[in-house]
Amino acid sequence: MSRYSSNPAPQIVNKIDAYLKSLEGKSEKKTSSGKNGLLRSTKSMENKNDDKEKSPLARVAQYVKTIREIGDESNGSA
Amino acid sequence: MAVPKLEQRLEAPIPGMAMTHEVGARPWQQPAQYPTVEEAIQYYLPRMQDDAFTDSLLNVIEMGMPLTTLANTIQLAGVMEGRHSVDVGILVMPVLIEMMKLIAKNEGIDYVTGMERDAKTETKDSDIAAALSTLKGDLGGTEEGMQKTEEMDIVEEKDEPAMGLMARRS
Numbered sequence: 001m002s003r004y005s006s007n008p009a010p011q012i013v014n015k016i017d018a019y020l021k022s023l024e025g026k027s028e029k030k031t032s033s034g035k036n037g038l039l040r041s042t043k044s045m046e047n048k049n050d051d052k053e054k055s056p057l058a059r060v061a062q063y064v065k066t067i068r069e070i071g072d073e074s075n076g077s078a
Numbered sequence: 079m080a081v082p083k084l085e086q087r088l089e090a091p092i093p094g095m096a097m098t099h100e101v102g103a104r105p106w107q108q109p110a111q112y113p114t115v116e117e118a119i120q121y122y123l124p125r126m127q128d129d130a131f132t133d134s135l136l137n138v139i140e141m142g143m144p145l146t147t148l149a150n151t152i153q154l155a156g157v158m159e160g161r162h163s164v165d166v167g168i169l170v171m172p173v174l175i176e177m178m179k180l181i182a183k184n185e186g187i188d189y190v191t192g193m194e195r196d197a198k199t200e201t202k203d204s205d206i207a208a209a210l211s212t213l214k215g216d217l218g219g220t221e222e223g224m225q226k227t228e229e230m231d232i233v234e235e236k237d238e239p240a241m242g243l244m245a246r247r248s
Contacts, residue, residue: 056115
């Protein structure tokens with residue numbers, strides 16, 4: 001593949017793959033809750049996550065993930 | 079004020095504009111039919127499951143056409159038809175590629191994604207370093223040899239006599 005190709009598809013596919021991998025990594029991590037320290041953040045982190053999930057890349061990644069899961073299921077059953 | 083003048087200048091017709099089509103007459107100059115990623119995906123997915131489309135798609139995939147190229151062509155056609163904008167088309171491409179992979183896998187057809195690294199054509203950094211060291215060896219083993227050749231090139235350029243009417247006489 002040429003490094004200077006005019007086709008943007010490989011780049012966007014790589015971005016989606018990276019995003020999906022990061023999501024997998026996050027699901028494995030334990031979420032810390034119930035911090036009571038004086039220096040704890042008072043802002044809710046849920047809003048930030050919502051913004052990320054609402055981004056077009058995340059929405060597309062959800063579709064890609066669903067299609068991959070369908071493909072894996074059909075290959076597993078076949 | 080300077081602002082209204084600037085606006086007028088921006089609205090002025092581009093030279094040669096009259097010889098092209100009217101602005102807004104082309105489908106891609108109209109508001110997109112499917113402005114969001116979801117709507118564009120909902121437009122493409124049922125069409126990709128159509129038997130006629132699947133048959134021709136599988137033929138093209140079997141010929142070795144990369145899926146990334148196919149996805150780009152499909153989304154560009156969508157942009158030209160005014161279905162969606164260019165940026166929505168780019169975002170839709172991974173879904174198209176994934177769908178094509180799924181169709182090809184279900185039919186047991188090998189596909190080329192277009193993202194495979196070709197070890198044969200790829201130039202490695204080590205190859206470049208080896209070629210440079212060989213060149214250095216041919217020129218006397220040191221960087222002085224390379225510098226000398228560069229100087230010789232410059233001298234040759236200077237030796238060319240000035241031929242023009244306006245050339246400066248020394």
